[in-house]
Amino acid sequence: xxxxxxxxxxxxxxxxxxxxxxxxxxxxxxxxxxxxxxxxxxxxxxxxxxxxxxxxxxxxxxxxxxxxxxxxxxxxxxxxxxxxxxxxxxxxxxxxxxxxxxxxxxxxxxxxxxxxxxxxxxxxxxxxxxxxxxxxxxxxxxxxxxxxxxxxxxxxxxxxxxxxxxxxxxxxxxxxxxxxxxxxxxxxxxxxxxxxxxxxxxxxxxxxxxxxxxxxxx
Amino acid sequence: xxxxxxxxxxxxxxxxxxxxxxxxxxxxxxxxxxxxxxxxxxxxxxxxxxxxxxxxxxxxxxxxxxxxxxxxxxxxxxxxxxxxxxxxxxxxxxxxxxxxxxxxxxxxxxxxxxxxxxxxxxxxxxxxxxxxxxxxxxxxxxxxxxxxxxxxxxxxxxxxxxxxxxxxxxxxxxxxxxxxxxxxxxxxxxxxxxxxxxxxxxxxxxxxxxxxxxxxxx
Numbered sequence: 281x282x283x284x285x286x287x288x289x290x291x292x293x294x295x296x297x298x299x300x301x302x303x304x305x306x307x308x309x310x311x312x313x314x315x316x317x318x319x320x321x322x323x324x325x326x327x328x329x330x331x332x333x334x335x336x337x338x339x340x341x342x343x344x345x346x347x348x349x350x351x352x353x354x355x356x357x358x359x360x361x362x363x364x365x366x367x368x369x370x371x372x373x374x375x376x377x378x379x380x381x382x383x384x385x386x387x388x389x390x391x392x393x394x395x396x397x398x399x400x401x402x403x404x405x406x407x408x409x410x411x412x413x414x415x416x417x418x419x420x421x422x423x424x425x426x427x428x429x430x431x432x433x434x435x436x437x438x439x440x441x442x443x444x445x446x447x448x449x450x451x452x453x454x455x456x457x458x459x460x461x462x463x464x465x466x467x468x469x470x471x472x473x474x475x476x477x478x479x480x481x482x483x484x485x486x487x488x489x490x491x492x493x494x495x496x497x498x
Numbered sequence: 499x500x501x502x503x504x505x506x507x508x509x510x511x512x513x514x515x516x517x518x519x520x521x522x523x524x525x526x527x528x529x530x531x532x533x534x535x536x537x538x539x540x541x542x543x544x545x546x547x548x549x550x551x552x553x554x555x556x557x558x559x560x561x562x563x564x565x566x567x568x569x570x571x572x573x574x575x576x577x578x579x580x581x582x583x584x585x586x587x588x589x590x591x592x593x594x595x596x597x598x599x600x601x602x603x604x605x606x607x608x609x610x611x612x613x614x615x616x617x618x619x620x621x622x623x624x625x626x627x628x629x630x631x632x633x634x635x636x637x638x639x640x641x642x643x644x645x646x647x648x649x650x651x652x653x654x655x656x657x658x659x660x661x662x663x664x665x666x667x668x669x670x671x672x673x674x675x676x677x678x679x680x681x682x683x684x685x686x687x688x689x690x691x692x693x694x695x696x697x698x699x700x701x702x703x704x705x706x707x708x709x710x711x712x713x714x715x716x
Contacts, residue, residue: 434674438657438660441660453695456695464678464681474673474674
């Protein structure tokens with residue numbers, strides 16, 4: 281018979297295997313991958329998976345805990361950057377690169393912007409930090425006045441489209457897109473832009489869920 | 499017993515119904531929609547559908563014949579525009595808007611770039627026309643020298659990402675993205691861009707097919 285210590289060791293091993301399988305699957309297939317697929321990849325039963333992680337949200341939170349902390353630290357650092365434009369630019373570079381590398385991360389990050397999410401408080405903090413970042417960069421004269429927060433939604437959705445490129449090209453395309461956009465963000469154009477969209481950060485998620493539903497229903 | 503004239507009228511009616519059903523489904527769901535779904539929507543049997551259109555390619559060609567002609571006329575007009583930058587800009591505006599409005603059209607247009615396609619000759623003509631368009635706009639001094647044809651692939655993939663927005667916002671986001679990009683395309687930046695991708699126009703299609711396969715296999 282196994283002793284309590286062995287049981288605990290077993291449980292810890294299972295937990296690690298589940299988190300590693302989920303991290304891998306979230307990265308390549310997004311956070312909506314079936315729980316049964318995660319259990320199969322981890323080599324555990326579905327019952328064991330649900331004993332360790334009673335909800336998908338709990339598993340997502342565990343998998344992305346480190347990256348989320350990194351992202352929040354980066355947002356704080358960006359806001360505190362003595363050069364506001366530099367802080368703004370580097371945050372966008374980080375987010376675009378992360379979105380290309382890891383499909384699940386962006387979804388997890390944006391999921392925290394959904395109303396009613398357990399991370400709703402973090403959402404409020406992040407939104408207000410991003411507002412501050414934009415305002416500071418605009419006040420410094422480096423970011424154009426007509427840049428809107430919804431332009432970040434535009435960028436994230438456009439960048440997501442580049443994930444359809446062969447993996448070895450997606451990162452280069454993403455860098456190039458951001459280079460072009462940063463040049464426009466950083467210069468007051470002589471021609472006025474089309475009006476900014478009223479979309480907020482939370483809409484990015486809603487939109488993506490909608491498209492997933494449509495695809496599943498097709 | 500039906501007379502030959504009635505038979506011909508029946509056949510013509512069926513053909514029209516099939517083309518209308520396919521146009522609607524291609525627009526909302528893309529050109530990979532199952533042939534059986536098209537038959538059902540048209541209210542005809544699958545056998546009838548295949549009698550009228552022995553292959554998907556034949557149906558796609560029929561559905562987009564008018565738009566394709568329009569697009570080719572637009573490309574010719576763009577190349578002939580006395581203001582090369584204006585021709586370049588208007589072609590990009592048209593392609594982005596069309597891609598947002600009609601999912602099937604872009605797929606059909608890009609499918610003609612696939613090697614071995616029946617439209618391969620049109621592909622060669624279109625590629626060479628686009629090269630000319632870019633070179634003329636560069637020679638006029640309005641389009642930056644480091645603009646690459648693969649930047650069009652980048653734009654089309656990024657713009658496709660915006661289709662995930664709620665339909666009432668997708669077009670606004672697309673206009674705004676293109677406004678920003680045109681400002682960068684139209685000004686030699688003081689900072690060098692990341693290297694252009696080696697992707698060609700045909701790769702856009704390959705990439706999308708790949709992602710569809712991955713989604714189907716998931």
